[in-house]
Amino acid sequence: MKPLIECRALAKSYRLGEKGAEIHALRGVTIDIYAGEITAIMGPSGSGKSTFMNLIGCLDTPTSGTIRIEDKDVAQLSDDGLAALRNRAIGFVFQQFNLLPRATALDNVALPLIYRGLSAHARRAHALKRLAEVGLAERAHHRPTELSGGQQQRVAIARALAAEPRLILADEPTGALDSATSIEIMALLQRLNDQGITLVLVTHEQEIAAYADRIIVFRDGRIVDDRHQARRQAAPASGDEA
Secondary structure, X not given: OOOOEEEEEEEEEEEOXXXXXXXXXXXXXXXXXXXXXXXXXXXXXXXXXHHHHHHHOOOOOOOEEEEEEOOEEHHHOOHHHXXXXXXXXXXXEEOOOOOOOOOOHHHHHHHHHHHHOOOHHHHHHHHHXXXXXXXXXXXXXXXXXXXXXXXXXXXXXXXXXXXOOOEEEEEOOOOOOOHHHHHHHHHHHHHHHXXXXXXEEEOOOHHHHOOOOEXXXXXXXXXXXEEEOOOOOOOOOOOOOO
């Protein structure tokens, strides 16, 4: 089976100032991620895990090495091609939700659909469907300040789903949530994975990584562990009100 994401000898370096020291964020990472996996990316601060996520999300470019997503060499894509790939194939979920504070949940979810050329009516109908999928249809017209942290993260997940991506990249998706709400969010992510969406998530919590099929550990810009496991099944609380 062809990998969904292929990374070969991936390296990323930064220089601190014009004559500063060179920082090697990634050092020759080679790895494949297959469709249908839930993969947890772990490692201490500065290990390269966030750099890796930015690269496979086409938010940054490597210093050297190659990335192929859906068998497309990312380096060969134009800026418009990269934007199209991000909009069509990849959904993003962040720790701080990144919702527009003055927009309703419905408008936040509908926003990415502008780039698909849909009419306003079609965007809203599609966004409402996505909110229903994460259990928030009845809060579609609430603003972020009127929602709990778990509900805001559900809106962010619905927004990530708006363009029907094959891949969701989640950077500390439970980092701003309490333990009970974190389990409910992981239950939702596992349910989406069961529907065929591939998930790659950065986490520093072993408890959250236990819900993944695979754990990849970074240290000093290199992969030091890559193992599969029988994932823990997240069981959301009764009522699923996160």
